[in-house]
Amino acid sequence: xxxxxxKLYELPPLExxxxxxxxxxxxxxxxxxxxxxxxxxxxxxxxSPGWISECDVTFGHQPISCFVATKDNxxxxxxxxxxxxxxxFGPTGVSEAARGLGIGKALLLAALHALRNEGYGYGIIG
Numbered sequence: 001x002x003x004x005x006x007k008l009y010e011l012p013p014l015e016x017x018x019x020x021x022x023x024x025x026x027x028x029x030x031x032x033x034x035x036x037x038x039x040x041x042x043x044x045x046x047x048s049p050g051w052i053s054e055c056d057v058t059f060g061h062q063p064i065s066c067f068v069a070t071k072d073n074x075x076x077x078x079x080x081x082x083x084x085x086x087x088x089f090g091p092t093g094v095s096e097a098a099r100g101l102g103i104g105k106a107l108l109l110a111a112l113h114a115l116r117n118e119g120y121g122y123g124i125i126g
Contacts, residue, residue, distance in 0.1 A: 004125040006089070008116035017106045021069070026076065028106045030114075031066040033059060039068060042075045043093070051091040054083040067110045069094070069103045079107035081115055081123070088124045089115070 021028055031039055036059045043052050058066040058080045069077040077094035084090065089111055094103045115123045 006112060006123040006125060008112060008120055008123050011109065011112055011116060014109050014113045017102070017109050020102060021106045024071075024101060026069055026071045026101065026103060026106075028067060028069045028103070028110050030110075031059070031064050031068045031078070033064065035068070038075065039066065039078060043078065046095055047091070047093045051093070054091050055080050057083050063114075065111075065114065067107050067114070069098075069107055071098075077103045077107055079104075079111045081111040084126060085124075087115065087120050087122065088126055090126060 018028055036056075039059075040052050040056060043055055055066055055078065058064060061082060065082040066078060066080045068075060075095075076098040077092070079089070079092035081087075081089050089108070092104065092107055092111070094107070112123050
């Protein structure tokens, strides 16, 4: 499978997607440094061990290049960028119980908008 190149200057607006999540009680936001262990432990419980290492890298960036989706203080999903390589999106995942709610789309767009805001013209989805 080939990499996908995303034109960051043609992204759909982020605000309506975040508002839709907010109506469901879901918050999508940049992870905080103090949440590193929580996020990494959650990834280890739900996804591939390799993703733990990739996400770990994002907590060393300024700003942190990991977004999380939460509801009632429960972690539902995450999305990273600049983890595997500069300009790359991923890894990303949503818990099985929370799939189908649009969380993955919101996390993807949040990360891609962050890439654009940091000066990238294109993002890569490997």
